[in-house]
Amino acid sequence: MSALIAVDIGGTTMRAASYPSSSLEPIKINKIHRTNSSKSVFQYLRELIQSVWVDSQEVIGLSIASPGPINPETGYIFNAPNLPGWVDFPLGEKLRDIYSVPIFFGNDANFAAFGEWKYGAGVGHSNLIYMTISTGIGGGIICDDHLLTGQNGLAAELGHVVIQPDGPLCSCGKKGHLEALASGPAIVDHLKEQIGKGYSSSLALIKNFSAIDVAEAAKNGDKLAIRSIERAGETIGLALASFVHIFNPSIIILGGGVTMNGNFLFDPLLQKLKVEIFETVYLKDLEVVPAKLGDDSGLLGALAFARNKLNMN
């Protein structure tokens, strides 16, 4: 029996699994949290792949989901913000020196979109927008059953779209991007700003609270925390209206930690999206749903992509 190995290289957690040819149940699965040891990211990656390798099976391919811009043909990483040393890093070349099986590469959000389309919330849809909202905002687009990659595999960076020209600075260094207005850190920053202006919140006395703390406070009825989440929802709804005018999809799938805020996020998001669409026919048969694959989206997306390339379905 043949097996495929899928890897999801996250910012701090790295996941890998080996899969048989026609099931989503892994043969072996493993994850590791990178610490600031002397071990390189690439060494972690090699050991992780080794740990899910299946000796008795024939490994027929390796599929790697990577954060940040990567060339899907060559596996060349332009810049992976949270991975030390991975700027202009020839990941493809280094892996191909070791493994003689076909190796596939893709941006993690693009692969997650592909996974949701093939195995998750997007099954049956030909035109799909996937967006993940957590520390950053990433995206993946399926047009006519085809993953949008662009000329160098850098397409669908939906977090890096200008929403407010003079808005706050984005992690990428530009101003007013969606990510700078509606990601987890953006929610935290906005709440801190409001507290600084004298508005009251149960988080006022905590120095370095996180987006998870804001979510918890909102659940406990903290009005300022709720408002900060709602504001992010409205901004995402506004951006999605533009994306709907660009892609005319039949489904929008939203994943990532920030979507755990449930209706605090989704209610204002949906309301704003509907209001900002300029022609109601766009809303006909348009679904907006949460992602289904959760933490496994990167792995299952990488798997789906490799199976597709190998004509395995």
Place this chain on the structure above:
Amino acid sequence: MSALIAVDIGGTTMRAASYPSSSLEPIKINKIHRTNSSKSVFQYLRELIQSVWVDSQEVIGLSIASPGPINPETGYIFNAPNLPGWVDFPLGEKLRDIYSVPIFFGNDANFAAFGEWKYGAGVGHSNLIYMTISTGIGGGIICDDHLLTGQNGLAAELGHVVIQPDGPLCSCGKKGHLEALASGPAIVDHLKEQIGKGYSSSLALIKNFSAIDVAEAAKNGDKLAIRSIERAGETIGLALASFVHIFNPSIIILGGGVTMNGNFLFDPLLQKLKVEIFETVYLKDLEVVPAKLGDDSGLLGALAFARNKLNMN
């Protein structure tokens, strides 16, 4: 010899031409300006098609470029702003009642993109953004040699993307869209506003000047006119940076009357585009060029699309 008939239904000027199977030289070509007569738009269309019909040839297809949102499968027009009576208009049904040849439909900007890709400035490119900037702003996208249409053929409405949430009202009724900030009428409105504030311009004494007047004034050195065009250029550059992050194209093709402003528009546009790209690799091998097909882009796009569908190349 077989012939294809292409039609471009503009706002006031309607063009049609019949083409032989493997040339871009029309057999017959004609255009009419609609006036406010009692004749319906559909009647004009029928007469125009008749005028380019080629009796001695076998007409093997009809291809129609239409303004505004149209379903390319059915030819159903959702809303064509400048065509009286064309709201929820079953154009496809009405034409198929008359003509028994295959009929193809598409949004005019989408077809223009297709035409530029097949016969114009985009030949050889697989990932292309086309934008037309005139009374409105429209777009067309080619991804991996495939025209982006979306689920109902409404994709690529690049003019209806939010650039400035509290910006001026767009012709579509929503706020802060690119079209409301950088189209011909937007340039005129901004200049009028500046004149109203007391800034001097050679156009100050003309009551209802047009975007063409602004272009003329700019050529004659009118600083305020030049600034109004530059401002539109910057806004388009900002929007294009977002579109580059979304599509990662190898070429951007700009058409429409406003591009006749040349460097007044292109210089600030290119500068802003470069500054707003968050990762320089997007700019590698990215060309930004004027459209090549001019007034014939709709016709040649419709022709290209029909030939593609009929596997004629």
